[in-house]
Amino acid sequence: MRLSVVIPCFNEERGLAELHEVLCRVLPEVSEDFEVILVDDGSKDGTLGELRLLADRDPRFRFLALSRNFGKEAAMLAGLSQANGELVAIMDADLQHPPELLGRMVDLLAGGYDQVVARRTRTGEKPTRKMLSHLYYRLINKVVDVELEDGVGDFRVLTRRAVQALLSLGEYNRFSKGLFAWIGFDTAVVDYENVQRHAGNSTWTFRKLLNYGIDGVVSFNNRPLRLAIYLGGLVTALAFCYSVFIVVHAVRDGIFVPGYVTIMCGVLGLGGLQLLFLGVIGEYLGRIYYETKRRPHFLVKESSGRPIPVTVPLG
Numbered sequence: 001m002r003l004s005v006v007i008p009c010f011n012e013e014r015g016l017a018e019l020h021e022v023l024c025r026v027l028p029e030v031s032e033d034f035e036v037i038l039v040d041d042g043s044k045d046g047t048l049g050e051l052r053l054l055a056d057r058d059p060r061f062r063f064l065a066l067s068r069n070f071g072k073e074a075a076m077l078a079g080l081s082q083a084n085g086e087l088v089a090i091m092d093a094d095l096q097h098p099p100e101l102l103g104r105m106v107d108l109l110a111g112g113y114d115q116v117v118a119r120r121t122r123t124g125e126k127p128t129r130k131m132l133s134h135l136y137y138r139l140i141n142k143v144v145d146v147e148l149e150d151g152v153g154d155f156r157v158l159t160r161r162a163v164q165a166l167l168s169l170g171e172y173n174r175f176s177k178g179l180f181a182w183i184g185f186d187t188a189v190v191d192y193e194n195v196q197r198h199a200g201n202s203t204w205t206f207r208k209l210l211n212y213g214i215d216g217v218v219s220f221n222n223r224p225l226r227l228a229i230y231l232g233g234l235v236t237a238l239a240f241c242y243s244v245f246i247v248v249h250a251v252r253d254g255i256f257v258p259g260y261v262t263i264m265c266g267v268l269g270l271g272g273l274q275l276l277f278l279g280v281i282g283e284y285l286g287r288i289y290y291e292t293k294r295r296p297h298f299l300v301k302e303s304s305g306r307p308i309p310v311t312v313p314l315g
């Protein structure tokens, strides 16, 4: 059974030699017939040069280079679109996804699953980050329609039909964690110990994580908009009751000029609420804006082996 391993690489120059070595040791035991597809996501360091050398030396390693940094989601999509295998694995270039696990994952897949995902424990992580992500998943699973799991990332093995299903989702804003869950199929989980990065730096900053969190909620449904309707309804009802109260009060007892506190609370509170939901609406509008452009998810600059067109049709 042919196995393709898709690996997005962004500034991974320093780790590629080790990655190659480990994969050459591990993959032949998993599948006699395998290919590795390395996607250079517009790296600024010598990653592309390394990939050229690697592909020259070892024909089982292919690469394609994107014309600039399109982000990991796009890089994975590019890799998936080029994978020929009956089984396709996705993993990181920094060896934080232990390739040794692939054997077990592929075995599980043979048991009738379409996706086998690896779930990492959060050992060695800062307690605050651990707590925040735990809280986030508790919250998000109340909000989105698909089930998202803590510790489960992009490290997984898919069957051909699961890959085809993913490629058929043409949306531009890709929140892959949700997409993997959205396509469904029977999914098995394998646990592994968290591994620290060997070389290079993680590109995640707090701001990126926050944005990722918002993406998770907004990409999957319009419940925040629904919340705006409910909250708007509630506030209007309260405002109506209070208005009746003050009008009756004014008719009966005359008009008092003081009221600074009430007015300020009303103006500030409602102003904040309006801005918040204007932001929520803007978030959806922005997504529609990007989707309507129908731009390709990535552009290909260079590839090993047979040339790949600049724009690759998915599916």
Ligand code: UDP
Pocket (backbone or CB within 6 Å): 007, 008, 009, 010, 011, 012, 041, 069, 070, 071, 072, 075, 091, 092, 093, 094, 096, 201, 202, 203, 204
């Ligand atoms: N990556 C990518 N494009 C990017 C950022 C990251 O292809 O814009 C790749 C990176 O080379 C690595 C994987 O995505 O193989 C995960 O990135 P990273 O290790 O920075 O994230 P973390 O492990 O901290 O989640």
Ligand code: MG
Pocket (backbone or CB within 6 Å): 092, 094, 096, 197, 202
């Ligand atoms: Mg990493």
